[in-house]
Amino acid sequence: MKVVDVHASVNEDLCKGCKTCEMVCPVYAITVGKREKKFKVEINHKRCVGCWNCEQRCPEHAVEMKPCDPYIIGTDVSQFDYNEIEALCRKARFHPKQLVCYCSGSRAEELAAAILSGAKTPDALVLATGVGAGCGIECNQPILRFLESAGLSFERRKQSFQWLGRTITVWEVPSKLKEDFPVFRFEEDRQLFDRIINASVEP
Numbered sequence: 521m522k523v524v525d526v527h528a529s530v531n532e533d534l535c536k537g538c539k540t541c542e543m544v545c546p547v548y549a550i551t552v553g554k555r556e557k558k559f560k561v562e563i564n565h566k567r568c569v570g571c572w573n574c575e576q577r578c579p580e581h582a583v584e585m586k587p588c589d590p591y592i593i594g595t596d597v598s599q600f601d602y603n604e605i606e607a608l609c610r611k612a613r614f615h616p617k618q619l620v621c622y623c624s625g626s627r628a629e630e631l632a633a634a635i636l637s638g639a640k641t642p643d644a645l646v647l648a649t650g651v652g653a654g655c656g657i658e659c660n661q662p663i664l665r666f667l668e669s670a671g672l673s674f675e676r677r678k679q680s681f682q683w684l685g686r687t688i689t690v691w692e693v694p695s696k697l698k699e700d701f702p703v704f705r706f707e708e709d710r711q712l713f714d715r716i717i718n719a720s721v722e723p
């Protein structure tokens with residue numbers, strides 16, 4: 521879960537219409553268009569999760585984060601059958617209590633609960649949990665792995681730098697690669713991760 525206390529806002533006098541902000545927004549909250557001779561940037565504050573990505577990447581420094589009335593986004597894990605949560609976490613190869621987002625401090629169990637509550641796309645998971653509402657680096661792959669494990673496919677927006685695809689995990693490294701590069705100790709890593717993932721959940 522995450523406390524949202526800022527929203528993005530754009531100074532259209534500085535905007536050059538490059539659409540970088542639109543492409544980096546994890547929840548598709550930004551639309552860049554044109555009005556007369558100026559660029560018009562619309563930000564849907566009902567979706568903005570205050571991640572700062574647009575502010576940090578705008579080449580014209582046209583985006584400013586402004587304080588808003590704080591509110592929490594998150595999914596209450598206790599509302600769902602924990603057996604189902606555990607099963608989905610282990611299928612996605614995460615321990616339920618494993619941190620999946622350092623910015624929001626969210627654990628794998630919350631992503632699983634959000635999927636059980638009906639979230640079906642990466643942006644829906646961000647809005648339901650706050651995972652991905654920060655740097656968007658560590659949490660990107662857990663989100664994609666959870667959706668895949670739940671059998672959910674989604675269409676990625678073409679004009680977006682977000683949700684480009686899942687990377688290979690240690691469970692999928694081809695045998696030939698393991699043999700050719702023993703120095704990387706893939707098998708030891710896999711065994712270690714398996715032990716962590718399958719450890720029991722403390723009450």
Ligand code: SF4
Pocket residue numbers: 530534535536537538539540541542552559561577578579580581582583
């Ligand atoms: S990234 Fe900055 S310059 Fe580019 S469209 Fe967005 S606000 Fe305008």
Ligand code: SF4
Pocket residue numbers: 527528541544545546547548549550563567568569570571572573574575
């Ligand atoms: S702060 Fe994040 S969520 Fe809000 S509009 Fe910018 S990129 Fe999108």
